[in-house]
Amino acid sequence: MTKRLFAALALGAAIASAAMLPQPTAAQTYKPEYKVSTVLGAPFPWGVSAQRWADLVRERSQGRINMKVYPGAQLVGGDQTKEFTAMRQGVIDMAVGSTINWSPQVPQLNLFALPFLMPDHAAIDAITGGDAGRQLFDIIGSKDVVPLAWGENGFRELSNSKRDVRTPADLKGLKIRVVGSPLFNETFTALGANPTQMSWADAQPALSTGAVDGQENPLAVYVAAKLNTVGQKHLTLWGYVADPLIFAVSKPVWDTFSAEDQKLLRETALEAGTYSKHLARTGITETDPATLKAIEALGVTVIRLTPAEQKAFQDATRTVYDKWKARIGAPLVDAAEKAVAARK
Ligand code: X2X
Secondary structure, three states: OOHHHHHHHHHHHHHHHHHHOOOOOOOOOOOOOEEEEOOOOOOOHHHHHHHHHHHHHHHHOOOOOOEEEEOOOHHHOOOHHHHHHHHHOOOOOEEEEEHHHHOOOOHHHHHHHOOOOOOOHHHHHHHHOOHHHHHHHHHHHOOOEEEEEEEEEEEEEEEEOOOOOOOHHHHOOOEEEEOOOHHHHHHHHHOOOEEEEOOHHHHHHHHHHOOOOEEEEOHHHHHHOOHHHHOOOEEEEEEEEEEEEEEEEEHHHHOOOOHHHHHHHHHHHHHHHHHHHHHHHHOOOOOOHHHHHHHHOOOOEEEEOOHHHHHHHHHHOHHHHHHHHHHHOHHHHHHHHHHHHOOO
């Protein structure tokens, strides 16, 4: 018998006898650390809520599950649109990810980027908490990522360094940084702007050198990132899209946890998700007069649109909405529209 054949037989015998041993109970082994990817870290609400999830898990698992937040999409070299793929592959264990950044791999998540679909927070909740939200979680779940809870990055407002933007004509020729799927390019192109895709890491230097004129992000991001210091002195409150966050675990990693640990991860994600929405809606927001005053005190012009002015932006992007409704899947978008119409 050759050495190699003998080794193979011995290995086979070892496996066979191991299989016959009684299965040890609670044989769960944990990684020394579970890496949680985010784009923004503390003090941004996004990072704060991700840290809350990690803290709750550590506490309730008596330290068995040790989660560490890695902001700046650093686990994917800063390229936030690669986060979902890295999770699928198990390169990233967990994430609190944005629907915008995952939409290149999960096209249905473009739902939230349909311009002017969601007029208020109740509309977001009606979608995420209803049939459309369930469909989206099923789709994500079919792609090796286990979604556990919704959070929120917030309504995205428009800023630029050149001029007050009150009408689509005012946007003409402005270079606007966007991220995510081509839907964003098409929306800004329809408005006459020159959109350009780049990561958040690249956006800040591009704004400060004037390589781009403007950007769109929640006010909490505008303030915490001090975008007024990179020339963003014109701020238009138009609330054209809102970006929910998703608390999720990579499926290959999820499968290593006991049912009990899975329950713990889900419950804590739901709590941290509620906290995330709370932060996004009660902190630095467009509905808080003190926030707007503080921004104006920095020498920024804050432009509040009348309903008629806002409608002009909606009308100018309607063809993009219709085209992407078909791409995303009309039944899913119908479910979302119905939920918005029926919201309390
Ligand atoms: O890059 C952005 O604009 C940010 C931070 O809002 C997202 O990750 C979608």
